[in-house]
Amino acid sequence: MLELYENCSLCPRLCGSDRLGKEDGIGKKGFCGETHKLRVAYVGPHFGEEPPISGKTGSGTVFFAGCSLRCSFCQNHQISNEGLGGEITLEGLSKKLEDIILNDNVHNINFVTPDHFFPHVFLSVSILRANGFDLPIAYNLSGYQAIESLRIAEDFCDIYLPDFKYSDTSLAARLSSCADYPGIALGAIAEMVRQKGFLDSCLTDSDLARKGVLVRHLILPGKTENSINALTSLFLEFGPELPLSIMSQYFPVLEHRDKDMNRIISEEEFSRVYSHALDLGFENLFVQFPDSSSASGQEACSSFLPDFSKERPFG
Numbered sequence: 102m103l104e105l106y107e108n109c110s111l112c113p114r115l116c117g118s119d120r121l122g123k124e125d126g127i128g129k130k131g132f133c134g135e136t137h138k139l140r141v142a143y144v145g146p147h148f149g150e151e152p153p154i155s156g157k158t159g160s161g162t163v164f165f166a167g168c169s170l171r172c173s174f175c176q177n178h179q180i181s182n183e184g185l186g187g188e189i190t191l192e193g194l195s196k197k198l199e200d201i202i203l204n205d206n207v208h209n210i211n212f213v214t215p216d217h218f219f220p221h222v223f224l225s226v227s228i229l230r231a232n233g234f235d236l237p238i239a240y241n242l243s244g245y246q247a248i249e250s251l252r253i254a255e256d257f258c259d260i261y262l263p264d265f266k267y268s269d270t271s272l273a274a275r276l277s278s279c280a281d282y283p284g285i286a287l288g289a290i291a292e293m294v295r296q297k298g299f300l301d302s303c304l305t306d307s308d309l310a311r312k313g314v315l316v317r318h319l320i321l322p323g324k325t326e327n328s329i330n331a332l333t334s335l336f337l338e339f340g341p342e343l344p345l346s347i348m349s350q351y352f353p354v355l356e357h358r359d360k361d362m363n364r365i366i367s368e369e370e371f372s373r374v375y376s377h378a379l380d381l382g383f384e385n386l387f388v389q390f391p392d393s394s395s396a397s398g399q400e401a402c403s404s405f406l407p408d409f410s411k412e413r414p415f416g
């Protein structure tokens with residue numbers, strides 16, 4: 102499995118980097134900033150996902166160092182762009198996963214932005230399964246995934262939680278250096294839906310999800326047209342039953358040249374996007390409503406920001 106790090110094409114960047122470094126044992130970093138050495142910033146229960154994922158006892162999250170997308174506004178910039186995270190062995194990760202399953206009773210294991218470490222993720226899922234743990238495995242993804250990697254992932258995943266960030270190619274180029282995002286992400290989500298269907302808890306009204314796809318969209322300040330067109334594309338492609346999560350928690354973590362990106366979203370922006378989702382007729386919506394006063398709105402959004410320099414990044 103680790104040979105997938107050779108001439109790496111795990112994500113659509115297709116860097117071709119020799120991350121394995123058979124000759125020097127070190128390997129070269131690709132766009133994601135990582136070699137074949139597994140690096141993780143946090144393993145633990147997390148309660149900030151949608152209710153069928155977090156449930157009462159939390160989702161067992163694994164946050165990796167590095168990222169194949171590296172958005173300029175990343176809410177997890179400490180780990181995606183700035184290298185925070187520590188090296189860990191496959192055995193070490195497996196032990197931590199078993200600890201949070203047994204001690205914290207998490208509902209699932211949730212690999213967050215894992216695609217640049219897919220080989221290690223697949224191996225750790227195999228170890229969990231071999232040790233008798235059958236809780237659902239979720240992949241929390243950017244949407245910018247290679248179909249070939251998803252085909253391998255099919256046997257090691259139950260729940261896909263992809264973003265659909267952009268319908269606007271120039272915005273995708275500006276903020277995430279990937280003008281091809283809209284087409285690639287729609288194709289990737291179609292493959293995820295082909296494999297797992299829609300999130301089962303939405304179809305059966307059960308409290309916790311065990312399988313399926315839930316798509317997320319984060320509204321960006323000053324970019325409502327992007328959001329509106331993104332929702333329209335999702336509706337046309339997948340229909341009204343697609344489980345969709347609309348998020349309003351954007352917080353400016355870094356200074357942007359684009360002035361809009363230095364503020365949280367406004368009530369009006371949220372309302373436009375939310376009304377559009379209702380007008381289209383999405384039937385399985387998860388909605389994160391913004392706080393109504395601007396002062397507490399700032400506070401509310403910043404409260405979602407993790408600090409990965411702390412032992413408990415989510416407070």
Ligand code: SF4
Nearest residue numbers: 109112115116131133
């Ligand atoms: S996972 Fe990293 S090295 Fe591999 S293609 Fe993507 S960005 Fe490049």
